[in-house]
Every structure is written in structure tokens, then in C-alpha cells.
Amino acid sequence: MKLKEEFLEKIRKQLSKEEYSKFLESYKDEKISSLRVNTLKISVEEFLKISPFKLKKIPWSEDGFYFENSERPSKHPYYHAGLFYIQEASAMSPVNELTPKKGDIVLDLCAAPGGKTLQIASKLQNTGVIITNDISTGRIKPLVKNIELAGIKNAYVINENQYKITDKYKKKFDKILIDAPCSGEGMFRKDESMYKNWSTDEVEKYSKLQSEIMDVIDESLKEGGELVYSTCTFSIEENENTINIFMKKHGDYNFIDIKQYEGFVISGGISRLWPHKIKGEGHFLAHVRKTSFHEHDIKEIEKNTNQLNLDNKPPEIFEKFMENNLNTKFVGTFEIINDRLYMLPKIKIDTSGIRVARSGWLLGDIKKKRFVPSQAFAMGLRKEDVKRTINLPSESVEVIKYLKCETIKASGEDGLNLILVDGYPIGWGKINKNTLKNMYPASWRMQ
């Protein structure tokens, strides 16, 4: 790869001579591949027992692992069971730093396609709530799919800009992640298209946008709340400058010391991940806490964290479905939106006037007098929740055929079955005399 002189000049200014030549050398390194185990579905220990891939721990992520470049995990049925997500190693550092805690209300403002939302969800373990947002309508679809595949039940997926969000949600969030749109310099090794579009004008354009986003989103963070700002770029304009402009303008924030890992270049609340110092791509993160305190904020916070009434009865049609098909009786707050039944997260979030793509766990469609369970429902279940299941071994031809939406032969009880791979749900099917009518969604078909 021939790097543009203007880009190299900017890097030269940031590094010593020796560091700079190591940085250039890193462009000749082999590509680095990594995944993160989805602990909503399987513990790291269990995954390591069944993993068909040779894995090596990523130091800064408790559930992140490198795999060998010869492997193709996204083609494995476990990927389709949502047991892991392919995520670049450095990209795991912002959520590791933010460390959402069970019960937190978290905003992931620039979320698509969802790698970091999934990581936040693993930390929350379906407690609290995640508002996961992206401004791009086109990128909402993959975000929704990744959330469904991962079995996340406590997220609202929304499609707004920072102004709309701040207008609606004042001092609402315990934690905010701004994984900002950027010039992507840290990803040049991985994605040449980012490099082709790079120019100093782009750097300037993004730095303005980042400052605008940060300036506005401040109002949405609770007093005492934490914010991580991250990019996958090297330019000072988009990193140190953005966070320093923000800190100057908003005097009520302090930096939080960043967790130290070998190779991270840390100065107080700011960290840089350089590709010649760690096994991963380029990244930047800053961690800050809002510190000011006013009497009226307490009332605001209390109002915001109202719990939903948990005894809300499910619609009769779903009661019947549970009786006939499930061992578990789900209780919670149910809502029907456009003939689709959802179970909402336990913390009440007012989404009126907001463009919402998903509200919590999509259970299924109500079609005339029938309840048709959704793929998202299947992906959020455990095998024990369902009366009839068909287990397909991960090495079988049948599981691949199922994931390719083909009809297969399978022995089991007639009726609706949850289809499993080695005990982990992958979708629905109906058995009739040893033939499985495939209900795997065409849009999820394995390629």
C-alpha cells in the first residue's frame, strides 16, 4: 500500500524517528483477526470448550480473542447461533474502558453496525437499557440484525441525530459512548477504501462534526455520568483537539484515568492504540466524568428511571402460544406496535416523537388470529424455554441446509420446534412427519 505523503507527514510529526519507522513496518504485518464471545448466550469458559478455532486472548478484553487468518468463523453455525461476533481487537477497548454496570442506562450514539452495542449488552446482561442509535437509515438494518442475532432484549434501536436525542433525553444516561464518525486512518491496513477517500479536508470535516456531536450530547449525560469518546483515527485534530475543546467548553467534566495495558500510550484520561505497539489497528479513546451537581437534577434523575409495571398481562394470543409451545412463562411489559408484539426493557423510556426501529425484544407478528414467533424471539431463548426442540450437530450437512433455508429431514415431535445447533437456538421450524418446514428468514440466509 502506498500511503499519501500528506498523511505520512502528519504521522511523522507525532512519532519519534524510530517509532515512525516501526509504524511504517506495521503496514507489512499480516492482517489481524479477532472475535468477541457473546456472554449473553455462552460463558467464555464454555465457548473455549466447544470452540473449533484456535483462540488467543486479547489482553484488554475479557471476552475477546484473536483467531488465525486461515479460519472462517463467520461461516460456522456458531456464528449463526450468535455465540460470537467478529470484532476488530482495538475496537473492543472503548467499551472495556466505559465498563457499563448492570442496571445502567447507556447511550451508544454512533452505533451501527453494532459491535460496541453488543459488547455493552454483554456487560449489562439484559438489565438496564441501551439506547442504540445511528443517524444513517441504511445502517440501521444491519444494526437491528446484529442485535437480534446476539439475543439482546433490552435495547431501543433509534435513528436520530444528536440534537433530537438531547432534546428528548435530558440528564438521562449513566454512560454514553461516542464512537465518532472519523477519517478512519487507523483502519487503512484493514480497509483500503478508507485510505482512498482520505484527505486533509476530510480530517477537518470530521473534526468539526465530532465537536458538534460532543458539544450537544453533554446535556444527555447525568451528573456523575461517564462518557467515552473514541475514534479509529490518528489525527490530533479528531482526537486530542476534539476532547480538549469539549473539556474547555464544559468545565464540569474531569478526565478518568484510563486502564493500562501493555502497548497503550496513555496520558491521564486519554489513550492511543498504535498498530506498531499492540496487536490491533489504530484507535483513540478518552474517558471523562461529569461532575457538577444541582438540586433539581436529583428530581430529574428519579423521574427518568421509573420502572415499568411488570405485571402487565400479555395479550391472550401470546398467552396461548406460551401455553402450547413454551416451558417458560414470560412476564414483563408487552406492547403491540403495527401488529408486532414486543416485550419492553424494564426501565421506562419515552420514545414518542423518536424514530424507533426496535423496542426491546421483538416476540413476533400477530397475523389475523395467529401469533407467528419472530427470529429475534428464537435468538433470545434458551433451549430449556421451549417444549419441542430439534438439535442439529454443528458438523452436520443438515445444519448448513437449514441455514440456507432448505427443507430438511428431521425426526421430532410434530408442530413448532426451536432448532438448535449443539444446543444453541438458531431459528424456528415446523415438523410434519419427519420433514422440517424451514422458518429461517430469507434475509438471514447463509451465503
Ligand SMILES: C[S@@+](CC[C@H](N)C(=O)[O-])C[C@H]1O[C@@H](n2cnc3c(N)ncnc32)[C@H](O)[C@@H]1O
Ligand atoms: C465508527 S462508526 C460506528 C461503529 C460502531 N460503533 C460499531 O462498533 O460497530 C460511526 C457511525 O456514526 C454514524 N454517525 C455519523 N454521524 C452521526 C451523528 N451525527 N449521529 C449519530 N450517528 C452518526 C455513522 O453512520 C456510522 O455508522
